[in-house]
Amino acid sequence: MNRNLIIGTVLTLVFITLAAVSFIWTPADIETLDIPNKLQSSNTTNLFGTDHFGRDILSMIMMGARTSIAVALVAVGVGMALGIPLGLLAAARHGSLLDELIMRGNDLVFAFPSLVIAILITAVFGASAVNAIIAIGIFNIPVFARLTRGAALPLWERDFILAARVCGKSAARISVEHILPNITNLMIVQGTIQFSLGILAEAALSYIGLGAQPPTASWGRMLADAQTLVSIAPHTALVPGFAILLMVLGLNLMGDGLRDWLDPRLRVVRT
């Protein structure tokens, strides 16, 4: 095990635990407003203080972790569910018109500035967590398609695939039974990285008011609320910001660590 992997996994687990615990318990109810108690700094009842409505910031962070993780995870799921089959198909039909179409389609999606399109989608269809997922997920599809194709192509040249073909297996069966298991590690690593990018994108979308809507707590929304309060109550901006930073950092470190751990060739280079 390497250091990046340990630190990254611990950080990620902390946030996943916070999100999971929020389903059964939070230090305070975030849907009750307590205006007299607003903008308190850290104290015994409110570990991270309270916001402009007197809501407990730790509880908001826990509920926000849930939103962030849900949106980013589903967006990664969308990207994998559509991108990996497309990539496998392109690799299996390498050089065909289908391959060309899939790859040019990918290039086209890549050419769009993702944030602008996410804004367009949420502006037209309305701001919500589901539309944020769609907006972020669309841009995960070409990432996974391209990566899958790139990793699958050299595998198709290998002897064990030839053996499978000699046995009469179809391209589809070979893709699922032989190619897919061999590229799983790569997908897990990329999944972690897209997960962290998803967290950042969700935060950005909800910061500009196009992500999850109140009363659903989200870190980006908390930062938007904190913007005008930053001079009188800096903790309202610092706490959610650090939550995003640490969660993203954790996922990135975990991704780097996993890559080194799962890829024996890199390990040889390192030692």
Next chain:
Amino acid sequence: MIRYALGRLTSLIISLVVASIVIFAVIEVIPGDPAAFMLGVNARPDTIAALRAEMGLDQPLITRYLDWVTGLLRCDFGQSWTYKTPVAELINDRIWVSLPLAIYALILSTLIAFPAGIYAASRRGGAGDVTIMSATQLGVAIPNFWFAMILVLIFAINLRWFSAGGFPGWDNPLQAIKSLTLPAIALALPQAAILARVMRSSLLDMLGEDFIRTARAKGLSRRQALWKHAVRNALIPVLTIIGLQFSFLLAGGIIIEQVFFLPGLGRLIFQSISARDLIVVESVVMLLVFTVIIVNFLVDLAYAAVDPRLRTKA
């Protein structure tokens, strides 16, 4: 080279056409009636009908699309519903904030990333390398709008070196640049972190190449080999990333403009979204997408000009 350029030009045109169709479709077709959408739920049917006629929505879809695209080509984006002025004028007012901001951030990001990446690669595994790489891990993980808020808190509210937001206009260029400085830093830092990592790994790849060993065998010092041979060649992948970053910076500016209350394209988009002024949203989005696609195209060409191998591959 000419064949390669023509090939890229064809895919550029296809990209632009598909992009325009997608944006047109999203805005005009999917959400139902744009006129009803713009006027809100309480609009009277005759008001909606009047607006539909004014917007040309009673025309067939294909006519509307062609009108819109030919308008775009003539820089005629149509008339804004809320501002009652041509959209082109609105864009022209705002672009002189957004474009300089993106360029400023790109310059800062390159100025930070190049020395950091080169230094880290030349001290591979050393304390300097580890420090820079840890810093880039943080830089990649920081949400830029939050970093912007922290910059405001420190440099505008506490130290009072900069204003917390707003833009004085280009009449006084020094003041204008000063007011774009914090936003540019906030935009540039995460991009600089990515660029420094790319620079470092590209340089490390180069340092392992045979021609570096040859250069060293010829008697060049490590430093000379690094600067004369490795850095030049390592710049090729870095160039692509810089091209891509320009689009990130232009699009990312949309959010940073919100933090600093800058009257750029980003604020225009949001004001138009809340005013349901779809023509403006559509035009600004199209403009940003066009810019990004064209910049990517230019980067591809520059890339091929620098690295002849790519022309044959394509």
